[in-house]
Amino acid sequence: MDDPAFHMMRLKREGYCCSLLIMALEVEGKTNTDLIRAVRDLCLGVAMSGEICAALAGGACVVSLYTGKGFETEETDERLPQMMSDPTEWF
16 A cells, blocks of 8 residues: 555545545455445535534544444444543644
């Protein structure tokens, strides 16, 4: 895979909005076109508002990808609120 910064720029040039989430899926050897479509509105902030940071929202999606409940037999990682506490305060 190319340098992460160049890979992100290439994905953006190809019209994808949440390259962070695409790259997280790639690391896992996964694809999820429905998820990528669902986060499309994160370009330039939610609804292009420039107000709600898309990096924070995309980052939250990536953290939840690894810690959230996805199947009946899984449980949400109890550390999830703490994992998002620092980035939320920073933004």
